[in-house]
Amino acid sequence: MTLLAYPLLIIIYALSWLPMWMLYGVADFAYFILYTVLKYRVKITRKNLRNAFPEKSESELVAIEKRFYRHLGDVLVETIKSFTVSAASLKKRMKVLNPELLEQYHIQNRSVIATTGHYGNWEWAAMTLSLHCDKKFKALGLYLPLKNKVFNRAMIRSRCRFGVELVSVTEISEVMENTKNECCIWGLIVDQSPGRPEKAVWLDFLNQETPVAAGTEKYARQYNMVVVYGKITKVKRGWYTLEYLPVIEHPESSPVGEITARHTSELEKVIKAEPSYWLWTHKRWKHKRPEGISMVENFGK
Numbered sequence: 625m626t627l628l629a630y631p632l633l634i635i636i637y638a639l640s641w642l643p644m645w646m647l648y649g650v651a652d653f654a655y656f657i658l659y660t661v662l663k664y665r666v667k668i669t670r671k672n673l674r675n676a677f678p679e680k681s682e683s684e685l686v687a688i689e690k691r692f693y694r695h696l697g698d699v700l701v702e703t704i705k706s707f708t709v710s711a712a713s714l715k716k717r718m719k720v721l722n723p724e725l726l727e728q729y730h731i732q733n734r735s736v737i738a739t740t741g742h743y744g745n746w747e748w749a750a751m752t753l754s755l756h757c758d759k760k761f762k763a764l765g766l767y768l769p770l771k772n773k774v775f776n777r778a779m780i781r782s783r784c785r786f787g788v789e790l791v792s793v794t795e796i797s798e799v800m801e802n803t804k805n806e807c808c809i810w811g812l813i814v815d816q817s818p819g820r821p822e823k824a825v826w827l828d829f830l831n832q833e834t835p836v837a838a839g840t841e842k843y844a845r846q847y848n849m850v851v852v853y854g855k856i857t858k859v860k861r862g863w864y865t866l867e868y869l870p871v872i873e874h875p876e877s878s879p880v881g882e883i884t885a886r887h888t889s890e891l892e893k894v895i896k897a898e899p900s901y902w903l904w905t906h907k908r909w910k911h912k913r914p915e916g917i918s919m920v921e922n923f924g925k
Contacts, residue, residue: 651694669689706782725868725870739813755787766813844883871883
């Protein structure tokens, strides 16, 4: 696989120089291959949609499913474009609606955790994190390293092009401690299927008992960081808006589970408003709630 990675990367870089209108032709072809030919994770997607929206008819669910796979094709080519797109272009395509909120926290010298989900184009939102705040904050993003080292290095270069510093999940505690006296903004894409469900916050999310990674509230409390949710809206192909919604400003005294419940509630709202743009191909409900672990009240619903 390592030997194949180099020619694949050459193809990816070559494609990334194409104009967006041509790349969306590639996206249409990717939709046909993924959905019609390979039926990539269609069974998982279908099961997730049925469980999340039991009130919807079969025809409604199929329509959402098809729109989702078309969007998945869009995200695929938009991620390819990330390798060469300019900062100015990407800042226009991922437009922040309320940068003044981050400016307010910077004036207060408060560090921020900006959470979001695998919704819209989360890659572009993460890449432009430093641009959203005009590089006033030290911008850091949490990531899970890819198994293939060649692709891992390439993705790190792409994601860090505009000033974001990536931190591996295995290093976050150390880096949090080392940067505690700096004014930082952390971008976290929160997982609804964490590796250790017994350490998660269990919530009613999309009509199902769901474990949500609790790292956001752990570090927010430990370092008294503001938490916001990054609400991504897809306006049309290749154009998104990002609005920062306050979750909590004073986390040190919040009840256990409140911060996780609040930012997860914001994600649930955007999914329910337009389900097609969430990443439905993941097995997010593979864990059962362990005995002795209670459900947490859904603050903010």
